[in-house]
Amino acid sequence: MIKNLTSIALMILVSVSAFSQDNTNNNKFKQLYQELPTPNAYRTASGAPGPWYYQQQADYKMNIELDDAKQLIKGEETITYTNNSKDPLTYLWLQLDQNVRAQDSETKLISTQTLGKRSSFSHLNRMMTDFDGGFKIEKVTDASGKDLSHTINKTMMRVDLPNTLKPGGKVTFKVKWWYNINNRMEIGGRSGYEYFEEEDNYLYTIAQFFPRMCVYNETEGWQNKQFLGRGEFTLPFGNYEVSLTVPEDHQVAATGELQNASSVLTSEQRDLLNKAKTSDKPVMIVTPDEALEAEKEKKTGTKTWTFKATNVRDFGFASSRKFIWDAIGVKLNDKTVMCMSMYPKEGNPLWEQYSTEVIAHTIRTYSKYTFDYPYPVAWSIHANSIGMEYPMICFNGGRPEKDGTYSEGTKYGMIGVITHEVGHNFFPMIVNSDERQWTWMDEGLNTFVQYLTQSEWSAHYPHRRGPAAKIVPYMKGDKSRISPIMTNSESVWQFGNNAYGKPATALNILRETIMGRELFDYAFKEYCVRWKFKHPTPADFFRTMEDASGVDLDWFWRGWFYTTDHCDISLEEVNWFQINSMNPKEEKKISKEQNESKRKFIGQIRNDTTINFLIDQKPELKDFYDGDYKYTVTEMDEKAYEKKMDKLDEKEKELLGSGMNFYQVKFNNNGGLVMPIILEFTFTDNSKKLVRIPAEIWRQGTEEVWKVFYFEKEVKGIEIDPFLETADVDTDNNYWPRVVRPTRFQMYKSGGYNRGQNPMQKAGMGKKTE
Numbered sequence: 178m179i180k181n182l183t184s185i186a187l188m189i190l191v192s193v194s195a196f197s198q199d200n201t202n203n204n205k206f207k208q209l210y211q212e213l214p215t216p217n218a219y220r221t222a223s224g225a226p227g228p229w230y231y232q233q234q235a236d237y238k239m240n241i242e243l244d245d246a247k248q249l250i251k252g253e254e255t256i257t258y259t260n261n262s263k264d265p266l267t268y269l270w271l272q273l274d275q276n277v278r279a280q281d282s283e284t285k286l287i288s289t290q291t292l293g294k295r296s297s298f299s300h301l302n303r304m305m306t307d308f309d310g311g312f313k314i315e316k317v318t319d320a321s322g323k324d325l326s327h328t329i330n331k332t333m334m335r336v337d338l339p340n341t342l343k344p345g346g347k348v349t350f351k352v353k354w355w356y357n358i359n360n361r362m363e364i365g366g367r368s369g370y371e372y373f374e375e376e377d378n379y380l381y382t383i384a385q386f387f388p389r390m391c392v393y394n395e396t397e398g399w400q401n402k403q404f405l406g407r408g409e410f411t412l413p414f415g416n417y418e419v420s421l422t423v424p425e426d427h428q429v430a431a432t433g434e435l436q437n438a439s440s441v442l443t444s445e446q447r448d449l450l451n452k453a454k455t456s457d458k459p460v461m462i463v464t465p466d467e468a469l470e471a472e473k474e475k476k477t478g479t480k481t482w483t484f485k486a487t488n489v490r491d492f493g494f495a496s497s498r499k500f501i502w503d504a505i506g507v508k509l510n511d512k513t514v515m516c517m518s519m520y521p522k523e524g525n526p527l528w529e530q531y532s533t534e535v536i537a538h539t540i541r542t543y544s545k546y547t548f549d550y551p552y553p554v555a556w557s558i559h560a561n562s563i564g565m566e567y568p569m570i571c572f573n574g575g576r577p578e579k580d581g582t583y584s585e586g587t588k589y590g591m592i593g594v595i596t597h598e599v600g601h602n603f604f605p606m607i608v609n610s611d612e613r614q615w616t617w618m619d620e621g622l623n624t625f626v627q628y629l630t631q632s633e634w635s636a637h638y639p640h641r642r643g644p645a646a647k648i649v650p651y652m653k654g655d656k657s658r659i660s661p662i663m664t665n666s667e668s669v670w671q672f673g674n675n676a677y678g679k680p681a682t683a684l685n686i687l688r689e690t691i692m693g694r695e696l697f698d699y700a701f702k703e704y705c706v707r708w709k710f711k712h713p714t715p716a717d718f719f720r721t722m723e724d725a726s727g728v729d730l731d732w733f734w735r736g737w738f739y740t741t742d743h744c745d746i747s748l749e750e751v752n753w754f755q756i757n758s759m760n761p762k763e764e765k766k767i768s769k770e771q772n773e774s775k776r777k778f779i780g781q782i783r784n785d786t787t788i789n790f791l792i793d794q795k796p797e798l799k800d801f802y803d804g805d806y807k808y809t810v811t812e813m814d815e816k817a818y819e820k821k822m823d824k825l826d827e828k829e830k831e832l833l834g835s836g837m838n839f840y841q842v843k844f845n846n847n848g849g850l851v852m853p854i855i856l857e858f859t860f861t862d863n864s865k866k867l868v869r870i871p872a873e874i875w876r877q878g879t880e881e882v883w884k885v886f887y888f889e890k891e892v893k894g895i896e897i898d899p900f901l902e903t904a905d906v907d908t909d910n911n912y913w914p915r916v917v918r919p920t921r922f923q924m925y926k927s928g929g930y931n932r933g934q935n936p937m938q939k940a941g942m943g944k945k946t947e
C-alpha cells in the first residue's frame with residue numbers, strides 16, 4: 178500500500194515535467210568530440226570508409242614441413258606486398274610471434290608472479306620453462322635470392338628495402354625459418370601440440386607459425402606494439418597458397434580449400450565429401466575405426482597437402498593421425514559452405530554429436546545478423562582446454578570423461594567455445610579490427626552474436642554472457658580493479674568481463690532496451706557490411722551505429738565504454754496526490770476520516786481510557802473549539818464553493834471531479850551510469866502498466882530526478898527494471914514498497930554426499946573401461 182496520500186490544490190499540476198536538482202555533472206550527454214579521432218577522407222563522420230580509404234595487401238606462398246619426430250616446423254615463404262597507401266615505404270615490418278617463446282622473451286620478464294602455500298606443477302612448469310620456441314630466421318632474401326638486410330626487434334622484424342616501395346607498387350621477398358613446437362598442455366599457447374603418451378601420438382594445432390606482415394595504415398603507421406602474449410593480432414588481408422608436408426597417415430585441416438584432394442584423399446573419401454555437401458546430417462569422411470587403425474599403424478612416409486585461400490588475414494592448420502573427420506554442407510543463397518570437424522576419439526561422444534552441427538548453426542545465424550559467410554569452408558578442430566580462432570579454422574576444447582560421460586558444464590562449454598571461435602570468422606577475421614589495441618572490438622562483438630546464436634539453440638541454453646543481469650557482479654566490483662572497455666588489451670583488468678562480457682552486454686542492452694531490435698539490427702548489419710574485408714576502428718563502430726539508426730548514442734558509449742560507472746537506479750520516494758475537489762461536503766468528510774485514521778501517541782491512547790477529563794466533569798468549560806467545527810460544512814462554505822465553480826469551464830470541472838491519482842516519484846542514480854528508467858506499476862485491482870523512460874531524463878543532472886505519473890486507478894506497488902534489462906546492481910532499492918524475499922538455507926550432516934561425479938555418472942551412464 179501507498180502510505181502518504183496528500184490532497185493537492187490544482188495549481189501544483191503546472192510543474193509535472195521532470196526537473197533535477199543537480200546540474201554539476203551533466204557532461205554525461207556531451208558528444209564524444211574529444212575522445213574520437215577527427216573524421217577525415219579515410220574514415221568519415223558517418224563511420225564508413227571514406228574516399229581515400231585504403232589497405233595494404235600481403236600475399237603468401239609457403240612450403241611448410243611438419244617434423245613429427247622432432248616436433249618442429251620448417252618453412253619457406255614468398256611474400257608479395259602491395260603498397261596501396263600514398264606513402265613511399267623504405268622498410269617493412271613483420272611479426273615474429275613465436276618469439277614470445279624465445280629464451281630471451283620479454284613476456285617472461287614482464288609477467289608478474291606470486292607463490293602461495295600451494296602451487297600446481299603446471300603453474301611452476303609454465304613459470305620455470307626454459308623451452309626455446311623462438312623463430313630461427315635462416316634467410317631473408319629478395320625474389321632472386323639476394324640477402325636483404327633485416328633487424329629483429331623481439332617479436333618483430335624490420336626488412337630494409339633496397340629500393341623505396343612507391344605508392345601502388347609491389348615488392349616480393351622470401352623468408353626461411355624453423356622453430357620448435359611447444360607442448361601446449363605443459364606450457365600453454367594458442368598453437369602447439371598435445372602428446373598422447375599411452376599410444377605415443379601427437380595432435381598438432383598450428384598457428385602464428387610463419388613471419389607475418391604487420392598492418393600499415395593511416396591510423397597507426399606501422400603497427401608497433403610488440404606481442405606480449407595477450408593483445409592478439411593485427412593483420413592485413415591477402416591470398417595464400419600453402420603446401421603442408423606432414424606424415425602420410427595424418428589428416429590435415431587448414432585455412433582455405435584443399436587443392437590436391439586426388440593425391441591426399443581416397444576416391445571414397447572424395448565421394449563422401451561430395452555427399453556431405455547436400456546431406457542433412459554430418460557425414461563421416463574418416464571414421465573412428467579408421468582413425469584408430471592409423472593411430473596404431475604409424476606410417477613413416479610423408480604427404481603434401483596444398484591449400485589456397487583468398488582474401489584472408491591469416492593461416493592456421495591442424496594435423497594428426499588421430500583425427501576422425503565429419504562434414505556437412507550449409508547452403509547460403511547460391512553458395513555452399515563445407516562445415517567440418519576433426520577430433521580424436523578422446524573428444525567423443527560429444528564431438529561426433531555436436532561439433533559440426535554447431536559450426537553449421539553458427540554460420541547460419543551469424544550470416545543472418547551480419548552478412549553471408551563468404552568463405553568456402555569452416556572447420557572446428559578439437560584441441561583440449563583452449564579456444565582459438567583463425568580464418569576458416571579454429572581450435573576448441575570440450576573433452577568428456579574417459580567413461581564417455583560429461584558434466585553439463587563440459588557440454589555447454591564445448592558448444593559455447595565452438596560457437597564463439599567459429600563466430601570469430603566474422604570478427605576479426607573478416608571485419609578485421611586491430612586486436613593488439615582493442616580486444617573488445619572482436620571479442621565483445623563476437624560474444625554478442627554468440628549470445629544471439631546460442632539463444633536459438635534451445636530455450637534453456639545456460640548463457641554465460643549476454644543477458645544484462647550476468648554482468649552485475651562485475652559492474653558492482655571494486656572500481657580499482659576494473660578498467661573502462663576503451664583500454665588497451667594488455668592493460669585491461671579482468672580480461673573476460675571487460676573485453677567479452679561487458680561489451681556483449683552493452684550491445685544487448687542497446688538492442689533490447691535503448692534502440693529496439695529493428696533499429697539495432699539494421700545499424701549493426703550496416704557496420705558489418707561497411708567494414709567486412711576492411712580494418713575498422715572503435716570510432717567507425719560508434720559512428721555507424723548512430724548514423725544508421727538515427728539514435729544519438731554518445732552518452733551510451735561514454736558511460737559503458739569510457740567509464741567504469743555502473744547502473745543503480747533507486748526508487749527513493751513516492752508521494753500520492755489526489756485533486757482537492759473544493760466541494761466542502763466531500764473534502765471535510767475526507768479530512769475527518771483522515772484525522773480519525775491517523776496514528777495516535779501512546780500517551781493519548783492510555784489517557785483516553787484512564788482519565789476523566791476536566792471539561793467532561795465541568796461541561797461549562799467547553800466552547801466552540803471543543804466541538805466538531807473543523808468538519809462541519811457551513812452555509813458560507815457552500816456559497817464559496819458555488820462561487821469557485823462558476824469560474825471554471827466544463828473541462829476544468831471534469832478534471833476536478835476525475836478522481837485521478839498522482840504519484841510523485843523520486844529516483845536516485847547511485848551508480849553514475851545514465852540509463853533508461855523502466856517502471857512497472859501494479860494497481861490495486863492487480864492490473865499492471867509498463868512505462869519506459871529514456872535515459873535522457875538524466876540529461877541535466879545525474880544524481881536525482883523527480884517525475885509525476887497519473888492514473889485513474891490506485892497504485893499498489895512500483896518496480897524498477899522488472900525485466901532485468903539495465904544491469905542494475907542493487908535491485909533491493911527497485912521496489913516501492915520495499916519487498917523482502919526469503920532465502921532457503923540447507924542443513925547438513927557431515928559426509929555422505931557423493932561429490933566429484935557428474936550427473937551422468939551418478940545416473941549410471943558411464944561406459945565400463947577395462
Ligand SMILES: [Zn+2]
Pocket residue numbers: 597601620623
Ligand atoms: Zn574470442
